[in-house]
Amino acid sequence: MSAAPRDSSTSHAVAAGVVTALVGFTSSFAVVLTGLRAVGADQAQAASGLAVVSVTMGLGCIVLSLVHRTPVTVAWSTPGAALLAGAAVPAAGWAGAVGAFVVAGLLYLLTAAVKPLGEWVARIPKAIASAMLAGVLLTLCVEPFRALASDPRAIAPVLVTWLVLLRLARRWAVPGALLVAGVVIAVAGEPLGDGSLLPALTWTMPDFDWRTTIALGLSLYLVTMTGQNIPGVAVLESFGYRAPLRSALTWAGASTVLTGPAGGFSINLAAISAALAAGPEAGDDRDRRWVAGVTCGVVYVLLAPLSVLVTTISAAAPDGIIASVAGVALIGTFASSASAALSDTDHREAGAITFLVAASGLSFAGISPAFWALVAGGVVLITLRLRVR
Structure with missing residues (x-):
């Protein structure tokens, strides 16, 4: 008598895991590619980075969900990718960016080992952290509209599809826009190259340039902790689960250190997509929803071989179309970050x-505006707290 409900709950969890992975991958891989290319990766290095983060976050979902019997979903850092997309190529080039990835991974490991460090990061005022992210995202979120002015025939179908699906089926708005972008690329894009579409890891020795470490490594760590890991804990707890933050940080840190030279820029606890695997859509039996986390991980690993294909297609796309997909994918994150900031x-x-400095593009001593935005916001906050009342 109990087998049928149990089977039904499992099937719901499997379906929820598949949806979580598909939505997570299709809604933001354009942001990842944009970010990796912005800090100096060539097409092969960007494909390598997309592949390794797909595998490490997929294995993270599987291992953490099985060990903790909790629907844990691990994702690439979309705020981190957005931070990279708003940065310039480091003085040390792609090798400098790789060094920053490794430093961010070491900071995740340090946070897992030293509990007070995570508590200190959690004490960063939400307004400051959100403002930094919103400022970084602003330059990306306006790209669809700049591209629309330059090439309305290519960009308008993408934006119209996104808007219609935002009204009718919000979850599929970005994947739908991506599908239409694929049609536009097929019609108006450059011919695809004749090279192999099989993924291949490209290895780059890290260059630990101190300016890049601060500008990218530290900023990547902070934006991922405040924008993904801490909210990810809150999402799981809202559904009655205890988030295994220390285990997740250990996995993310070790994975990033080991795969950073291959482009693995950062993974973390999922935040928004975590609700799809941990919520009622994953079945009525809360004790079986961990199956959704495992299924999500399996699908992520299966999607990894597509990294070369999607990178090749992106390279053949008309100017502005991939940036447009990335921009609309980040509008929701921008809106929530800007709201929290103010x-x-x-x-x-x-x-x-903090928002204005991050959006200004201010760069001093070779260090990106994201870091200086945190400094400026902190100075203003301390000054106002010290004012005479």
């Missing part, structure tokens, strides 16, 4: 300054 009246001025 909604707290006690931190509003500091949040506004």
